[in-house]
Amino acid sequence: MITTDLMKISSNCGDSSCVGIPDVSTGSCSNESECSSSDCILSPGGNEYFLPSSVESFNIPFVGQEFESLSKGYKFYKDCEGFNDFKVGKTDGKQVKERRTVSRRCGCKAKMVLKFMSPNKYFVFSFAEKHNHDLASETGRQFFRVNRAMTISLRNIVYDGAKVNIGCRKMFCFAKEQFGGYSNMMIDKFKVILESSEGFYYAYEADSVGQLTKMFWTDAIGWRNFEIYGDAVSFDATFDTNKYSMIFTPFTGVDKHDRCVTFASCLLSQESVSIPNAFSDVNGLIASKHRLCMWHIMQKFPLKLCNRLCKDTDFMKKMKKYIWSSVIEIDEFERGWEAVIKEFKLKSNKWLQDLYALRCSWIPVYFRDEPMFGLMRTTSRSESENFFFGQFHKQGDTLCEFWLRFQSAIDRQRNETARLDHESKSTIPTTLSKWFIEDDAADLFTRAIFYKVQEEILASFFEMQIKRMTDEIDGVTHMEIKDVRVKDKLFKVYVSRNHVVCSCKKFVMCGIVCRHAFCGLKQIGVTKLPRSLVLNRWMKIADSGT
Template sequence: MVENGFKPALGLMFVKLEETIEFYNLYAVACGFIPRKYTQTRFRDRLIDKKSMELIGYAIDTFYEGRNHRLCSLKEREFQKNVRTLNLYMKQTIVNNCKLNIGATKTFRIMTEQSNGYANIDASLTEFKNFKRNIKCYIGDKYADMILDYLKALSESQDGFYYAYQVDEDNCLAKIFCADAQARMNYSLFGDTITFDPTYGTNKYHMAFTPFPGVDNHKKSVTFAAALVDHENDGSFIWMFMKFLDCMGNKEPQCILTDQDPAIKLRVRYVFKKARHRYCMWHIMKKLTDKVDSQIYKETDFVERICGVVWDTDLEPIEFEEKWTQVINDFELNDNTWLTYMYGKRHKWIPAYFRDLPLGCLLKTTQRSESQNSYFKRFESIDGTLVEFWLRFQSAMEQQRYNHKFLDAASDSTLPQVSSKTMIEKHASKIYTHTVFYEFQEQVQMAPCSCDIRGFSEQGNMHIINVEDAYRKHKIFQVAHNNESKETTCTCKMFERKGILCKHIIWIISGKELQSIPEQYIETRWTKKSYRKPLYGLDEKLLQDYDPTDLRKLELSRVWS
């Protein structure tokens, strides 16, 4: 019948069966009834759609007699299966919302609101769910190949994009590491201190997601690189650290902050030869309630006193040791093995032992890592595929960078409010980002009311000024000023620890009526124009040394980055 053509009762001729079925479906939609699904019947080696052909001829010929289908009213027309179809805009919306961890059900509700009601949307919730299901089915077991093909394409199309991967003994994807040019540039600018804290179970394959965050010039979190590993073991940590160094041109951070995981601390020491390894203070101090007798913890001021010693960034190592010993003796805790052990490891986590490390007290806890993990989890799903995870990770990075650009624009186009008439504060408002300026302004405001000169002496070219700090229980700090080099240092070492001048130095140099902050006391990473420091040359290599007066090279590198 198909070969000779099929002629329905309306007088139309169809050469192919598919054309007949398509016409019938369109006819059913136009007239207002739901067509039946046809079945296929096989006779030996031939496939004949016997039932559907009979149905088509019967339905069209006898439709108006009402013996085959019930007519649908206009109110019911939206429920016809042939009417409910996803258009390209709906499909694209489902995919885009997937990047934000918004499921099919919520996407459907959003689109119904945008369409002013369910009647105005040409699809049902079932179609939305089925399309999302079909995407996952299409990905299936091809997720590894799709991810690697995409990363390869990015590395070929984007200069400075770095990625690496590793497969296990079963040839399954086990590890991924990646960082684009923007992330690598951020590390060159703000990679003084990084934190490392893996988070487990970010996808249905239970791979550990590990970002490498730091602090940018607005004191916000910035991600330098990210990795996914199948296991949190020695091999995975070594692989991630080695790829991180390779990605960043073997430039180590000054300090890397982690928890006390034995596997992590051993591998940090194995891979990073120059970086100081520091333990998270918060992870240590939260164990205090379990390690100290509950009666001492609840009925005395032990916690308040020990925290006052531990978190004090102005203490010298000798001062810390004296105060710690005094607290331990006062509460008779000399036999507490945990406190004794942590005191033995004090050079790994107490701020007093990081005072001489440039920006050593910039981070004291892994809160940045935990906040980054929490931030990325908003874009993650425990049952998501790696392809979905990658899309959501990219979306999260775009949002993070948008926020950074927004703050850059605010700092470039506006000036913060200046509270004093000092030229130093006005200069700071022009060079520092808003966040850093307000910290500097706080030091300027405290200087007149908290600092008082208690002594003065000369040692060769050095002027030694003893400054009493009223806010530090009348503690004396020594400010040394070199008449030849014009350098000024303070025993509080705030500039070394945080990269911002302390109130003691501000109090001394303010009397000299300086028009601006001396250049040696301007930490580049806190300035508005820190991003103009070059990272890549045209040869795609990291620039370790450059001449700041070579404006052509500086501008070319900036544009290339």
């Protein structure tokens, strides 16, 4: 119980029988033969003092530092890098009579004192860093009580054992083997695969007690898929699949059948960038341009703004006109945004100001010149991938079970891809026009992509109006085309017999020729799709190496 406004978080070697706040802060006074992690300094009087070695200055408490609560201050002191070489305990300042007992107490004065200022605010009143004893070795740290805390999942295992009359000690030993064994099983399995499978790669990290915290892996097929389809990658670290609460994070792309394809996978104890970077460092994702999920942002409008404004007015309709459009120019979007904000008197809204400042990270018009950025505007691909893997995994899976189920899921995904490959190569879809360019597209593209191309071809017949057309100059004809589905917009098309450029930039963003371009090709009599407009990633032979 805290009865004063001062609380010491210290390594002072006091009596551990303090009522309310047990004091377990005893420094080790033994002369261990192992190398310790402390630096010894001499005082002017010849006394030896010990400091944790290799500690960054930002990890050391300082007088005046503030914390929201005592527990946060205690946790900071306890978790300081280099400060886990000695025991840390708490005291309210009361002196406890010393008793004869077996102890390693040596009167160490190292401590951090917090003083109460106001509710939810404490500050560092004093801090003494020097110890009068050598600090524990790396192998000795595990015996401190503060480093022997059980995780929630480990406690649940021990508790479940007690239900069937298995003692705590036996169950703890079993859990220890289980926690270490399953992670080691995966690592051992990866080592075997690495020796027998060229192209397999894995990386992992463990914490100070040897528990697995991060793991990344991929294989030769994953590398190959990334080389072909890695122009757009999505990953979502929200899928909890196992009993250790590790997050499963697949790296997902879009294959030639417009299906999700897994490039690589991660298991993370918490969201972290270090393991995903193992993939990005090798493949150049570090230099990639990242974007935010539009769907999640749009869902926040009613929460951040007045719900009535979003539901009972045409505010959202007008805003979506500019937010979702990928055919307008940047200046059109900025003028439209400003007009809507002004109309509904939201210019002073801080959330909208911040959102507008981030516009280059989520508004489609800012990605019109980025190849293949139209494939992923939301995290729906990752959510679809999570749903797929969720059919194989259960929340309580061990890592052993997870790995077996993961292999089954990947086998299913790749088998489905093989089936679609067979169907695309062994069948020819029905064409709906008499234009030879449609037959050419049917021969080149997979079935799923051909149907998208076919939709654009048919629209070029029935929904396009050529408003202006120039004479051919240097083999290039300039046209201005009206799309009946898009009001107040003329699309500029520059067409030749071997290439087309359209102001809608659908080909840049999605790799599929737009209806305006097909209209231009039809107008100048092209009967074969220019090969500059055929991306390898959409072809039937995309992964054949040709």
